[in-house]
């Protein structure tokens with residue numbers, strides 16, 4: 001496990017993922033009934049954008065740093081407010097964003113396998129009574145945590161994709177998770193290094209039988225050794241999510257170098 005998200009925090013792919021996360025959580029908050037968020041690959045929860053790791057790649061410079069102060073749809077402004085309130089040079093990861101958006105009746109379980117990252121995550125989430133950090137294998141824990149008793153909620157799956165067979169493991173894990181929690185919303189991040197591998201992954205995930213699946217791709221100009229394209233596969237997206245994401249990405253992508261985004265329904269009617 002060499003992957004450290006500190007090198008990539010706040011990059012274009014994080015921004016797209018975290019705006020989508022906020023949009024989904026805003027939707028879940030519309031009803032009083034409780035919801036659960038399961039973040040299977042949570043990371044450390046907070047990232048120092050002035051750290052050696054962040055400065056070495058400079059990825060946040062072509063991500064969050066291009067968006068600060070931007071006005072736009074509710075999910076964008078809420079996301080930017082959450083980033084600002086983290087502090088000057090700090091960037092919140094997915095579990096911290098989710099923890100901050102929980103109501104008293106909601107719940108977050110955030111799982112992180114790397115012991116040091118998990119230890120930091122535990123500290124970061126300690127102030128949030130309804131958020132729990134676990135050190136463990138997110139894929140294995142999904143089997144135990146789904147379906148959540150709330151029967152409403154989101155599974156965020158954001159693996160590092162450093163192992164050659166991670167597409168396969170992720171697809172198998174999603175299939176099992178959808179079988180257990182067919183009505184859940186699933187937000188799955190993946191890198192697009194090869195269009196064929198990305199297509200195969202989406203096809204494999206769709207074999208889970210998910211009734212509705214929206215695929216979002218975002219691309220930027222990047223140095224040859226950096227990720228330039230990433231995808232978000234959203235199963236059972238909330239009503240209006242596609243239109244809202246289009247609108248959000250239309251505001252965000254012009255700020256990113258060579259920024260482009262596309263949305264396509266892979267299953268189910270919009």
Ligand SMILES: C[S@@+](CC[C@H](N)C(=O)[O-])C[C@H]1O[C@@H](n2cnc3c(N)ncnc32)[C@H](O)[C@@H]1O
Nearest residue numbers: 005041042043093094112113114137138158160
């Ligand atoms: C892309 S980062 C997560 C970023 C985070 N979701 C965010 O948006 O802020 C992936 C994380 O998964 C962790 N990880 C790797 N394999 C894992 C596994 N099997 N279960 C749980 N976490 C794992 C890595 O240590 C890394 O911190």
